[in-house]
Amino acid sequence: MRGWLAAFVILCGLAAFGWIVLGKAKLILAGPQDGRMKLEWRRVRQTVVQSFGHRRLLLDRRSGAMHLVLFYGFLVLQLGALQILWKGMFGTALSWADNGVFSLLQETTVALVLIAVVYAGYRRYVEKLPRLPKGPKPLLVLLWIGALMLSVIATLAFERLQQQLPSSGAAPLSSGLASALSERSADMGYEIAWWAHLLLLLGFLVYVPLSKHFHIFTAPLNWLLRPVDAPKMEPLNLEDETAEKFGASELADLSRKTRLDLFACVECGRCTDVCPAANTDKGLSPMHLMTKLRDALQNKPMSFQPEADRPFATTGQASIRATMAWQTDSWRPSETKPNLIGEVVTEQELWSCTTCRACEERCPVGNAQLSPLLEIRRYLVLTEGKMPSEARKTLQNIDRQSNPWGFPRKDRTAWMEEFAAKEGWRIPTIRDNPRPDWLWWVGSMGAYDARARKVTFALAKLLHEAGVSFAVLGTEERNSGDTPRRLGDEFLFQELCKTNIETFRRYGIKRIVTACPHTFHLFWNEYKDFGFEGEIHHHTELLAELIQRGAIKPKHPINRTLTFHDSCYLARYNGVTEAPRAILASIPSLETREMARSGKQGMCCGAGGGRMWMEEPGKRVNELRTEQALATGAQLIGSACPYCLTMMEEGIRKHEADDWASAADVAELLALSVFGESDKRSQK
Known part of the structure; x- marks a missing residue:
């Protein structure tokens, strides 16, 4: 029985x-x-x-x-x-x-x-x-x-x-x-x-x-079913005349992979634990983003409170929102088909994300938390035309002048004149050297930003010293399109992308080197969707290779201690962690110290996802990251990204540590060791 x-x-x-x-x-x-x-x-x-x-x-x-x-x-x-x-x-x-x-x-x-x-x-x-x-x-x-x-x-x-x-x-x-x-x-x-x-x-x-x-x-x-290649944004078919909107605004817009992510979420909080926006109380919790979308998808009461009603908590060095541990019995009923924006996800959450992917790298079930967030951004920008005012201004500047500040396009080569006057030789353009081994993509930061120009100068001297055949596009160089794409303006991105690819094809460009990890990622992973095929190197990869071949020989000692800050788009997105460290290890007398969070587990500087050009209320992400770097006692904070370099320097000033600490790109430090030139920034 x-x-x-x-x-x-x-x-x-x-x-x-x-x-x-x-x-x-x-x-x-x-x-x-x-x-x-x-x-x-x-x-x-x-x-x-x-x-x-x-x-x-x-x-x-x-x-x-x-x-x-x-x-x-x-x-x-x-x-x-x-x-x-x-x-x-x-x-x-x-x-x-x-x-x-x-x-x-x-x-x-x-x-x-x-x-x-x-x-x-x-x-x-x-x-x-x-x-x-x-x-x-x-x-x-x-x-x-x-x-x-x-x-x-x-x-x-x-x-x-x-x-x-x-x-x-x-x-x-x-x-x-x-x-x-x-x-x-x-x-x-x-x-x-x-x-x-x-x-x-x-x-x-x-x-x-x-x-x-x-x-x-x-x-x-x-x-x-999770991609094993570097994560990238999927292209939109902007020529689809039947499309009523672009991006995601309703539950029906959430893709199959995103829905699978939602049901795989284990609510362990590891994503929120490492999120720079959550760590600085910006209102974004990747875990709650997933659980809210999952609850809405199942037409269940959402297990969260409105932002204004949530308590906050600070736990030592990593400030973590107490919403990760918050539970309430007074759930409000969800609508049958809620609008994602406002009813499920707030605009504050959407624009707080730096797209650093720390959440995805730490997720034990392989979720892609960024995917729905970026799709909702696309909807806001492309369909409703809504975005923070600073983002709108930045995109307008890129559209009109191909740089975030709106400086005249003709000034993109001003750094070349300055360099020629200082060094006595000129940087070759693609017209001067039509068949270079490498096209050097200088980028907007490297061309216009006064601090980033020092990195540009150092890299130019190192390439010249190594006998590398290279050229730059000069006034023909445009914005890479990273900022528009991360901010949700797929239309502007694709316009820039196709223009750049056409330029590469016109000159037969097959190998590109750049000092910007964001551009490196975009060219290497996302331009492929639009037909570009080429070899892309970050400047640390090329410099490490030149050192290994003996083309560059660091010989002058730098008697300093240094901790290296990894760029999210270099380390986490593309796994490039050893090249910059190999360069630093080749410099005599330079002592390196690793931060607790380094490599693919490193913390964001706060500038990615278009945040470089937007105001940040409260404690800034770069302040927290700089605090972690200064805690090592290192006199130098090394970086390999113009955004990171800017953020680290601002953080040092905020912590009033500029009397004993400074930040420098690895190319600057390598040039100092190769040429033995005095550099006040590195001699503090």
């Missing part, structure tokens, strides 16, 4: 699970395809490494180890559950599970999972990590898992009593519990424990797709 009844209950549980999962799958597949969900063999490896190797989770070793125990504990215990249910339904043991080794493995796993559950509760409710949501739901899950483990041991213990088995070292937990129980309770106890185990197991199975724990199934799928 037990067997037939249990079979019916199991079928009902599986049917309920399947019905719920089918509903979720329909929601995901109802979204438009954006080209990101495609299966490639290369993605299988990242799925195995991330899902089964827990690479991202283990960045936080304690939390990662805890999750590792829970993850593999559940996998192992499913075999034990199969054995328990099989014996209860059919009265016989499975041959492969009826031995002491399997028994010891099961009970050891139960003990480890119980320890992990207790530790999880401690981190959330005693240690009270700010990034972890509190409230009854997480506690319910922990109690549920704990009860499931106890039901395993109770079932095994009562089974030992029924069969009058002696205590065994292969079953330490069940043997110990059995010795404390009465044999008269064996039959009733086994019945209660066995059914409790079955119902807890099926109940959890049904609960999983109704909660964040659906990531058990969606996270591996998310990794399997």
Whole structure:
């Protein structure tokens, strides 16, 4: 009788699970395809490494180890559950599970999972990590898992009593519990424990797709369908005359990959923990962005409060919004089809993002939090024409004069005249050297900004010293289009992109070097969508190669300590972390010190995503990053990006540390070591 009844209950549980999962799958597949969900063999490896190797989770070793125990504990215990249910339904043991080794493995796993559950509760409710949501739901899950483990041991213990088995070292937990129980309770106890185990197991199975724990199934799928190349924005077909709008403004506009991201979100708060906007109280929490969109997609009450009602918290060096831990029972009902802008996502959230991708790099389930945010920006700019006033002015300047300040185009080559007067030789243009090995893309910062020009001069001298055949476009150089694209003006970006590609084709350009990581990323990854094929190097890559070949020889010592700040678009987007460090390591007497957050885990300077040209209220991101750099005690803050250099220098002045610290590009430091010239900036 037990067997037939249990079979019916199991079928009902599986049917309920399947019905719920089918509903979720329909929601995901109802979204438009954006080209990101495609299966490639290369993605299988990242799925195995991330899902089964827990690479991202283990960045936080304690939390990662805890999750590792829970993850593999559940996998192992499913075999034990199969054995328990099989014996209860059919009265016989499975041959492969009826031995002491399997028994010891099961009970050891139960003990480890119980320890992990207790530790999880401690981190959330005693240690009270700010990034972890509190409230009854997480506690319910922990109690549920704990009860499931106890039901395993109770079932095994009562089974030992029924069969009058002696205590065994292969079953330490069940043997110990059995010795404390009465044999008269064996039959009733086994019945209660066995059914409790079955119902807890099926109940959890049904609960999983109704909660964040659906990531058990969606996270591996998310990794399997996640691009392995450098992240990039997908192009819009602006020539589609049937399009009523561009970008995303409604739930129906969210792509399939974005919807899968939403259901994969585990609400761990790691993304918000490293978000520069969240760390400086700008109103943006990547975790809440995902959960709000997911709740709206399912037409559920949104588990967040309006911005004005949210409390704030500051935790030492990293100021983290307390909304990461905020739960409220007074949820307001969501509308059937809410407008994403204003009703789900605020404009403050949209424009606070620096597009640094720290959230995506830290996400253990491979989510792309930037995708919906940037699509909503596109809608605001392209369809409604709405954006912050500073952004509008910047885009107008780029459109009219091809630089963010609106300086005359003819002044783009003024730096070349200044350089010629100072050094006694002229920078060759593409007309002077029509077949160069390298086209040097100077960029707007390198051409117009007084501070960035010093980096331009240093790079020019180094290329000349190494005998590199190069040329610049001069007055034919335009804005790369990075700022318009990140701000949502796809129309202006594509106009600039196509103009630049036509220029490259006209001169047969195949190799480009630039000192701007944003331009480097754009040319290398996003211009490809518009037909450009070429070899793009960041200036640190080319300089490191020249040093390795012996074409450049650093010989003058720099007796200073330095900490290097990684550019997000260089390190996180494109994985270039070793080239700048190789350059610094080649400089005699220069002592380097790494910040706690460096390389692909480095913190943003605050200038990306168009934020370079916009006002920033409250504590500035660059101030926090500079604070982290100064905490190392280093006298120099090295960088490899004109935006970062500007932000670090501003941060140094803000902290009133310019009497002992300064910032410099690696090209400047290398030039100082190669040529031995005095540089007041580096001699502080």
